Amino acid sequence: MTDERILNSDPLPVRRLLEFRDLDLEVVAGKTGLDRSINRAELNRPALELAGFFDKWQPERVQILGTGEMAYLESRLRDESVKSNLERILAYRPPCVVVTNHRQVFAEMMRMADKHQVALLQTRHNTTHFTKRLWDHLEMELSPYVVRRGVLMDVFNMGVLITGTSSIGKSECSLELVAKGHTFVADDLILIRGSQFSKLVGMGRSPVPHHMEIRGIGIIDISRMYGPRSVRISKQVDMVIELEEWDPYKEYERLGIEGKTTRILGIELPCYNIPVKPGRNIGTIVEVAVLNQKLKEAGIHMAKEFDVNLIKAMRKSEEPEAR
Amino acid sequence: MTNIKKCESTLTILNVLGLHARPAMLLVQAITRLECMVTIEKDGIEADAKSIMGVLTLAAEQGSTLHVQAEGPDAEQAVEAIRKLIHDKFGED
Numbered sequence: 001m002t003d004e005r006i007l008n009s010d011p012l013p014v015r016r017l018l019e020f021r022d023l024d025l026e027v028v029a030g031k032t033g034l035d036r037s038i039n040r041a042e043l044n045r046p047a048l049e050l051a052g053f054f055d056k057w058q059p060e061r062v063q064i065l066g067t068g069e070m071a072y073l074e075s076r077l078r079d080e081s082v083k084s085n086l087e088r089i090l091a092y093r094p095p096c097v098v099v100t101n102h103r104q105v106f107a108e109m110m111r112m113a114d115k116h117q118v119a120l121l122q123t124r125h126n127t128t129h130f131t132k133r134l135w136d137h138l139e140m141e142l143s144p145y146v147v148r149r150g151v152l153m154d155v156f157n158m159g160v161l162i163t164g165t166s167s168i169g170k171s172e173c174s175l176e177l178v179a180k181g182h183t184f185v186a187d188d189l190i191l192i193r194g195s196q197f198s199k200l201v202g203m204g205r206s207p208v209p210h211h212m213e214i215r216g217i218g219i220i221d222i223s224r225m226y227g228p229r230s231v232r233i234s235k236q237v238d239m240v241i242e243l244e245e246w247d248p249y250k251e252y253e254r255l256g257i258e259g260k261t262t263r264i265l266g267i268e269l270p271c272y273n274i275p276v277k278p279g280r281n282i283g284t285i286v287e288v289a290v291l292n293q294k295l296k297e298a299g300i301h302m303a304k305e306f307d308v309n310l311i312k313a314m315r316k317s318e319e320p321e322a323r
Numbered sequence: 324m325t326n327i328k329k330c331e332s333t334l335t336i337l338n339v340l341g342l343h344a345r346p347a348m349l350l351v352q353a354i355t356r357l358e359c360m361v362t363i364e365k366d367g368i369e370a371d372a373k374s375i376m377g378v379l380t381l382a383a384e385q386g387s388t389l390h391v392q393a394e395g396p397d398a399e400q401a402v403e404a405i406r407k408l409i410h411d412k413f414g415e416d
Contacts, residue, residue, distance in 0.1 A: 007367050147368050149377065166373045188376035189368060205368065206380040213375045219344065
């Protein structure tokens with residue numbers, strides 16, 4: 001049951017784009033098209049199509065009309081062929097059309113959007129900025145995802161997925177981390193999204209978020225107990241910590257010179273196996289694992305440095321003392 | 324040969340309030356000591372049936388369909404215990 005089952009996201013209704021406040025989108029026309037869905041994250045600027053070249057046209061993409069396209073349209077609006085090209089673009093029914101740079105949308109275009117039921121949206125942002133933001137949102141919303149069992153925590157600004165068999169103490173360990181001032185994302189079923197081109201982002205799946213079960217106490221609400229600072233909705237997943245029962249016959253990481261990794265959705269993440277046994281303060285060990293990983297990523301490798309210094313010290317003691 | 328037993332069943336939640344806190348607790352308690360791994364799947368999401376938060380996260384409302392899978396020596400017993408609880412509406416209604 002450890003094999004990764006990749007699930008595909010549902011298509012995104014156009015209406016949802018209005019909820020992304022960084023996009024600053026307003027509906028100009030084609031309101032009936034708001035319930036249609038977006039299936040692809042890729043975008044298109046239909047400049048060539050406006051000029052009549054439809055050979056590689058991909059109507060399933062969101063269409064972006066920037067300053068160039070709008071200026072072209074305005075200057076040639078009396079040209080019947082340009083008008084019919086615009087109509088043809090809308091008649092193919094792309095998921096929606098966005099006009100950037102707060103460019104004025106002319107009446108003829110609004111009429112076409114209404115007629116073909118394609119949402120015509122407008123934003124004040126320039127095309128490059130808007131395109132990047134929209135692509136980030138679409139990529140995240142439409143990318144495949146996996147569901148992993150564990151607890152997702154933000155420890156020193158690193159997203160840590162704590163996994164392990166049931167009753168190993170994942171929740172207790174996370175509670176200890178919250179008490180130390182770290183941030184809780186979700187317990188038990190963690191939905192992790194990402195594609196090969198992006199980072200992994202994890203979030204809870206519960207309709208009632210930020211709860212945890214602590215044996216002997218019951219269900220607790222972390223945000224109530226520790227305040228709004230103690231929780232967040234989602235977090236990039238940077239590393240995995242696997243808690244496991246102490247096995248006297250297993251070899252655990254003793255030096256930390258070679259790092260272990262694991263894969264989630266094809267993305268390689270550092271992974272630490274931490275054996276659990278009474279008397280080991282797991283919260284503190286998780287903190288240390290995170291700090292160790294942060295130092296490694298900053299180019300500071302403590303185990304390797306120790307080894308280099310030890311070898312240096314041994315060489316020095318071999319040298320005859322210079323007097 | 325190792326004795327790996329597998330058992331599965333597709334069940335529909337019958338009680339009005341769905342799989343809320345108390346039913347989830349009863350379900351987890353019924354199988355937690357059994358020697359087997361049990362998962363409950365709803366809408367493609369699979370939860371560990373021995374985890375209260377996992378079972379609750381499924382938010383299985385009345386009428387929803389769950390796929391229960393068990394693996395281990397007590398697999399049959401586990402699936403039967405869950406089937407009975409769901410069938411008896413967890414003593415509710």
